[in-house]
Amino acid sequence: xxxxxxxxxxxxxxxxxxxxxxxxxxxxxxxxxxxxxxxxxxxxxxxxxxxxxxxxxxxxxxxxxxxxxxxxxxxxxxxxxxxxxxxxxxxxxxxxxxxxxxxxxxxxxxxxxxxxxxxxxxxxxxxxxxxxxxxxxxxxxxxxxxxxxxxxxxxxxxxxxxxxxxxxxxxxxxxxxxxxxxxxxxxxxxxxxxxxxxxxxxxxxxxxxxxxxxxxxxxxxxxxxxxxxxxxxxxxxxxxxxxxxxxxxxxxxxxxxxxxxxxxxxxxxxxxxxxxxxxxxxxxxxxxxxxxxxxxxxxxxxxxxxxxxxxxxxxxxxxxxxxxxxxxxxxxxxxxxxxxxxxxxxxxxxxxxxxxxxxxx
Amino acid sequence: xxxxxxxxxxxxxxxxxxxxxxxxxxxxxxxxxxxxxxxxxxxxxxxxxxxxxxxxxxxxxxxxxxxxxxxxxxxxxxxxxxxxxxxxxxxxxxxxxxxxxxxxxxxxxxxxxxxxxxxxxxxxxxxxxxxxxxxxxxxxxxxxxxxxxxxxxxxxxxxxxxxxxxxxxxxxxxxxxxxxxxxxxxxxxxxxxxxxxxxxxxxxxxxxxxxxxxxxxxxxxxxxxxxxxxxxxxxxxxxxxxxxxxxxxxxxxxxxxxxxxxxxxxxxxxxxxxxxxxxxxxxxxxxxxxxxxxxxxxxxxxxxxxx
Numbered sequence: 001x002x003x004x005x006x007x008x009x010x011x012x013x014x015x016x017x018x019x020x021x022x023x024x025x026x027x028x029x030x031x032x033x034x035x036x037x038x039x040x041x042x043x044x045x046x047x048x049x050x051x052x053x054x055x056x057x058x059x060x061x062x063x064x065x066x067x068x069x070x071x072x073x074x075x076x077x078x079x080x081x082x083x084x085x086x087x088x089x090x091x092x093x094x095x096x097x098x099x100x101x102x103x104x105x106x107x108x109x110x111x112x113x114x115x116x117x118x119x120x121x122x123x124x125x126x127x128x129x130x131x132x133x134x135x136x137x138x139x140x141x142x143x144x145x146x147x148x149x150x151x152x153x154x155x156x157x158x159x160x161x162x163x164x165x166x167x168x169x170x171x172x173x174x175x176x177x178x179x180x181x182x183x184x185x186x187x188x189x190x191x192x193x194x195x196x197x198x199x200x201x202x203x204x205x206x207x208x209x210x211x212x213x214x215x216x217x218x219x220x221x222x223x224x225x226x227x228x229x230x231x232x233x234x235x236x237x238x239x240x241x242x243x244x245x246x247x248x249x250x251x252x253x254x255x256x257x258x259x260x261x262x263x264x265x266x267x268x269x270x271x272x273x274x275x276x277x278x279x280x281x282x283x284x285x286x287x288x289x290x291x292x293x294x295x296x297x298x299x300x301x302x303x304x305x306x307x308x309x310x311x312x313x314x315x316x317x318x319x320x321x322x323x324x325x326x327x328x329x330x331x332x333x334x335x336x337x338x339x340x341x342x343x344x345x346x347x348x349x350x351x352x353x354x355x356x357x358x359x360x361x
Numbered sequence: 362x363x364x365x366x367x368x369x370x371x372x373x374x375x376x377x378x379x380x381x382x383x384x385x386x387x388x389x390x391x392x393x394x395x396x397x398x399x400x401x402x403x404x405x406x407x408x409x410x411x412x413x414x415x416x417x418x419x420x421x422x423x424x425x426x427x428x429x430x431x432x433x434x435x436x437x438x439x440x441x442x443x444x445x446x447x448x449x450x451x452x453x454x455x456x457x458x459x460x461x462x463x464x465x466x467x468x469x470x471x472x473x474x475x476x477x478x479x480x481x482x483x484x485x486x487x488x489x490x491x492x493x494x495x496x497x498x499x500x501x502x503x504x505x506x507x508x509x510x511x512x513x514x515x516x517x518x519x520x521x522x523x524x525x526x527x528x529x530x531x532x533x534x535x536x537x538x539x540x541x542x543x544x545x546x547x548x549x550x551x552x553x554x555x556x557x558x559x560x561x562x563x564x565x566x567x568x569x570x571x572x573x574x575x576x577x578x579x580x581x582x583x584x585x586x587x588x589x590x591x592x593x594x595x596x597x598x599x600x601x602x603x604x605x606x607x608x609x610x611x612x613x614x615x616x617x618x619x620x621x622x623x624x625x626x627x628x629x630x631x632x633x634x635x636x637x638x639x640x641x642x643x644x645x646x647x648x649x650x651x652x653x654x655x656x657x658x659x660x661x662x663x664x665x666x667x668x
Contacts, residue, residue: 301610323510337504341502
């Protein structure tokens, strides 16, 4: 296993990174904006994507790597579908509980005061058995509306997913960039540490952490979850970033920065890291569903989100106990979660194809 | 190669000790005690309990005793949740169950996943390809704690084909649903990896040579292409085993199997320190050894790799 190869991902074979420093997103070369035609002589037209016609140096619509990638992403219908669904579910999760509260006054943890209503109702059923719009997903054993709970679960799961991924991004990118740039002994040591950590049963230790330090309040437990989940997924991110940095650090712009006297931390974080953004974005988009799955799994076992907050995992835990008699209590949270993860995975795959067009499908 | 193995084995021992120490530290750092229940114990009883479990000594002394017991006799102590049973006995009893389910699940995943991936790679962008990859996507997206109850709902409660839960022995029908639930996500990943790997390999020159020589397509695939195309799958085995562990935990909870994962969760919920440390150490050792085996297999399969 060549440790210096650009990526050590199990899925992608070794090859050059697709994003080159030519026209980096950070320092774009001089080029025309859309709809802005500049007539210049051929020698002055610079930048990639510029079209030089034979007679005049007519510069037509310029483009950048990101815009190309975006266009490729839009052409990929599956990824588009994924993106749309994710956006819809995010909007639903963000404003859903609020709208439900405005329309019907039901909050996710509202237990009805009427004793006859404290039982599980199938979807779209009123207490007397007739059709009713009140509970589109039914209720749980204590009469709480399941739709509101599923949407709140979406809020919590998405929030945990995004924040934990951000944390693992910050830790992983810093670690990988420093290890890759400094190289030599430090790199060896840091990556050896990553290797050892990689082969440990992380989740087991996280479970011990969460069960020992179980907080009283639901919010406290959430913060503990962020820390725990963020510290699971930074390892692969560090490896990816290190691989990218290794191939970038011999480029000329780094030499130029060093020659100009830029300090090392500044080189790492202001010059090199922005050029690793492509694979980082792809991997981050693929980490979010992994983290959400971990959070759901921890909540299912009882170590994650505590009641009264609902997460898809804890909803599934309650629902799976009643699967024989009230199957909707598991099906709705479970299938919503499945749909979200499905779309996120498609979006991640689409991003990977868009930002790394060397893969021929 | 031998030096590599010995170096890895040597690193294993301090790693395990560090893992045990961290776990011990976490359990000790946490507020409260294992014997704190709903009522407050009278001071005399509390003093007796603390004396019996050695909690009245300083923490250095307790740490030394724990580590010494482990290093000297591999004795992890007696469980606090299951009084009278030594941790080693509990692990020995529950390990075969977890190992069986895990291994069967992984074999199932390899078989079905590699087949699906190969079919998808041989006919790219066809119905087979989209169908396989669609099923693979579903496998990745639906969590195993959702899939499990749904399978139980369909196959046990509606069709009455399979028993819903409990452990009846190694050769019973009870293992079918847990194994399928556990295997689903790995089948999906392995299918995707096989497809990607095979697609890469099928474009390379030596495959073209094999076809030009006049070999039949199945000979080309099975004798030449699969060897290279399966490399990503082999290197996935390492992380897969780690995730298999966590998957086993959930599956054992759902299907109520007396395996290692179930005991671990109960130990965590009850702050059963010896059992927690025992299971964590055991799992860490198994994982490190398996990763070493995977690396050796990797070197064996790809002659370009030298350690």
